[in-house]
Amino acid sequence: MKDDEPEGFDLATLFAERGAERYELHARHLNHQLPRMLRTIGFDKVYERAEGAYFWDTEGNDYLDMLAGFGVMGLGRHHPVVRKALHDVLDASLADLTRFDCQPLPGLLAEKLLTHSPHLDRVFFGNSGTEAVETALKFARYATGKPRILYCAHAFHGLTAGSLSVNGENGFRDGFAPLLPDTPIALGDLDALERELKRGDVAGFVVEPIQGKGVHESPPGFLRAAQDLLHRHKALLIADEVQTGLGRTGDFYAYQHEEGVEPDLLCVAKALSGGYVPVGATLGKDWIFKKVYSSMDRVLVHSASFGSNAQAMAAGLAVLSVMEDEEIVANARLTGDLLRERLTALMGRYELLHDVRGRGLMIGIEFGRPGSLKLRSRWTMLQAARKGLFAQMIVVPLLRKHRILTQVSGDHLEVIKLIPPLTVGVKEVDRFIEAFTAVMDEAHSGGGLMWDFGKTLMKQAVGNR
Incomplete structure (x- = not known):
């Protein structure tokens, strides 16, 4: 401690001593449904630090932020x-x-x-x-x-x-x-x-x-x-x-x-x-x-x-x-155009992908009823349980498998919204497209852990009615 620093409250010590209790503290004293929801979908991560468009967890893994705190972090974190x-x-x-x-x-x-x-x-x-x-x-x-x-x-x-x-x-x-x-x-x-x-x-x-x-x-x-x-x-x-x-x-x-x-x-x-x-x-x-x-x-x-x-x-x-x-507005326009164009190019490849829309770095990806019988039956089961579950099935593996944070655009909507920091560029677009393609490939294969997770979401949705 420097000579001119006040004694008493020490934030670093508090973090070191109590930081691991974050989910328990929230469940006990704040909105108890938030930690429950995060644990259900596997979003109960522990992020230690952040900079720009990225978070890092306790093991040093980086996560790409395509959510920007619901748009708050326009310049990314800690500019x-x-x-x-x-x-x-x-x-x-x-x-x-x-x-x-x-x-x-x-x-x-x-x-x-x-x-x-x-x-x-x-x-x-x-x-x-x-x-x-x-x-x-x-x-x-x-x-x-x-x-x-x-x-x-x-x-x-x-x-x-x-x-x-x-x-x-x-x-x-x-x-x-x-x-x-x-x-x-x-x-x-x-x-x-x-x-x-x-x-x-x-x-x-x-x-x-x-x-x-x-x-x-x-x-x-x-x-x-x-x-x-x-x-x-x-x-x-x-x-x-x-x-x-x-x-x-x-x-x-x-x-x-x-x-x-x-x-x-x-x-x-x-x-x-x-x-x-x-x-x-x-x-x-x-x-x-x-x-x-x-x-x-x-x-x-x-x-x-x-x-x-x-x-x-x-x-x-x-x-x-x-x-x-830093010409942030121009970057949002150019990077947004690139991201939207590359997503739009995937529409002919995936029958579950129905629309890509938006302007700049505010992009909506909408999913809809597939044509093939095998996928249509699974889609129908999800819709019967709760509309919006398929979009959640995309959001979850994007985070858990590819370390990319996104969100479903609203309750009962089959839409993912991308609102990343306005500082993202080609590197982040490449990373998102690669991950999104892998998740969509798995969804269209008709099997695997992704649809099993969909069943878990269905049970949760029916149980909350």
Whole structure:
């Protein structure tokens, strides 16, 4: 220990003494179903360290991360520039969060963030994507004086009460009613959008340009047409770019793939801090913010205790700097195109592989009913037990046999979603394609341990009904 280091709490010692208890501690004190689920599917790994797009276990084996912490680790883990920024801001001993001053870092990050959406003017900083959506919902209601928000079926916008009200997945909503009286429409259904708008009580429409659940892209022209309809009825377009933003889809924001789209409110989070510090941001037009904060009496009408904290702001500035210096958006576009092309080329080879879709490094791989009788009977048995089990049968050997971490894209979906760090390149594409091909070969052979594991999943699914 150095002379100037404080005595007492020692994190390294704590890890050494108690780190092996991680699964037992979680089962005892946190969500007890998580370790149970991880053990059931063989995901109960012990990762000791991580860097970039890789983890390493206690035996020194490397694992390729194609999940990026659900998109949080846009730059991979422990990027040196972001690490240095956080060390620097801690060493500066700033008078942070006094609540009655104006620190420079929030203003500087807002200024930098707004350069990527020049039609927007102001930013509110919170602590997560769901808070960013909550902010947008509140601002839309207050600015328009109308109560109702429209959203899309199968959308995911967060899990707090307001964002849950615009969540299109019943599995997340069940048991938490009553929620806000908001209304779902199908992604791309302009007639339904116009029909709801004609009722005159709609404050806004919140939409993911590419839905995270299933990786479904909004149809060409839909966002621009929706924007025109909304503005005609004095309602707002709210773009949820919590997962799609900051380069994920090969442009800085996914809405920018469609010409003329300029959301009134824009939600970002996840990758903004490089995965180090919780942060969320709601960007909006000047008139909306000025209506919400219409007087000095309303200066705290919407605020967050940890919003705009120095660590989050410094990390955000470092992330945006790295994205420019290392051309992260261009890499996501080029690497994503390569990965999608190589996956698409496999569709004629595997009858269980039905679709490859997405943009940039947000890719959905969908499986479907095979044509051959032998595989069709096994597929039918899996579907009868629980839809989504075949995708899980692909995800598990990718990790256990090939040390590649992926995810099923949503409950009851036969879709795998790939959202790796935006720093991956040809080497990672080669590794994934080689592993995916081996797993699909085994699946199409009709035998082996993979289908035996499918039986285990079937029993588990039936037992949970």
